[in-house]
Amino acid sequence: MNTLSSELQLEYLLNGSIDLGFIRPPIYHNLDEVNSISLYTAPLYVAAHIADPVLSEKERISIRELASLNFVSVPHKARGGLSYLAANLCLVNGFSPKRTRIYSRKRSQLELVANGFGICIVPEEFKVILPSNVRLIPIQDKNTLSEVKLIWKKDEDLLIDHCAASINAFYNAKPIN
Numbered sequence: 001m002n003t004l005s006s007e008l009q010l011e012y013l014l015n016g017s018i019d020l021g022f023i024r025p026p027i028y029h030n031l032d033e034v035n036s037i038s039l040y041t042a043p044l045y046v047a048a049h050i051a052d053p054v055l056s057e058k059e060r061i062s063i064r065e066l067a068s069l070n071f072v073s074v075p076h077k078a079r080g081g082l083s084y085l086a087a088n089l090c091l092v093n094g095f096s097p098k099r100t101r102i103y104s105r106k107r108s109q110l111e112l113v114a115n116g117f118g119i120c121i122v123p124e125e126f127k128v129i130l131p132s133n134v135r136l137i138p139i140q141d142k143n144t145l146s147e148v149k150l151i152w153k154k155d156e157d158l159l160i161d162h163c164a165a166s167i168n169a170f171y172n173a174k175p176i177n
Contacts, residue, residue, distance in 0.1 A: 010034065013153055019160050020167070021151045024123070026088070034151045035164065039171040041145040042124040044086070045136035047113045055119070060140045063093040070118035071097035073109050086121035089144060110134055 004012065009021030010029055022039070046066065048055040054069065055061070073086060090097045109120045114131035123146040127136060152164050 010151065013151060016153075019152060019157075020164065023149050023151055024146055025149060031149075031151065033154065035154055036149045036151045037164070037168050039148045039150050039168065041147045044089075044121050044123055044139050044144045044146050045126070046139060047110055047120050047122050047126065047130070047134055047136055049113055049116050050133050050135050052116075052119070055137060058137050061137045063089050063139060063141050063144070064095075066090065066097075066119065067093075067095040069098065071120060072112040072118040073097075073120040089121065089139075089141070093141070 004018075004021075006021075006023035006025070006027045007029065009018065009023055010027060010031070012018045013021050013034060023036075046055070046061055048058075050056060058065075067090075071086070087097055109122070110126065110129060110131055112118065113120060114134050121139070122136070124136075130136065150164055150167055152160050
């Protein structure tokens with residue numbers, strides 16, 4: 001099991017390095033060459049340092065309130081995924097996320113937040129890897145969900161098709177918060 005960006009998963013899937021992937025749209029490339037099914041959606045949160053002077057008292061927040069804050073996660077021109085989803089939410093609310101001097105992806109984003117470099121928007125699943133001095137603030141805006149899709153190659157491999165069907169059945173049978 002590897003933790004690869006959504007874009008790399010698609011690339012590795014197409015070149016045969018992996019059989020299945022779990023991605024978070026939007027991604028830079030289209031999914032025409034692969035099978036894909038939506039497994040679940042999860043609410044997004046703002047990850048902030050517990051002593052952040054602007055956010056420490058917030059119980060809920062709107063995306064517009066983040067306009068003046070520094071983001072430790074910004075979209076990469078060759079990748080999609082969570083950073084694009086977060087940036088699109090900001091753009092819809094009339095601003096581009098301000099870059100902090102240091103920014104990163106995924107788990108290290110939370111370490112940057114823990115060290116006071118800025119904020120990031122993350123899905124609910126990040127609760128399990130939160131540093132002790134980082135808190136998640138619910139976003140009150142509509143349409144602030146992150147989708148997770150299962151992808152696999154369209155090559156008629158019955159074993160992979162059955163595996164994908166089993167994964168889909170698991171997520172459909174399990175209540176997702």
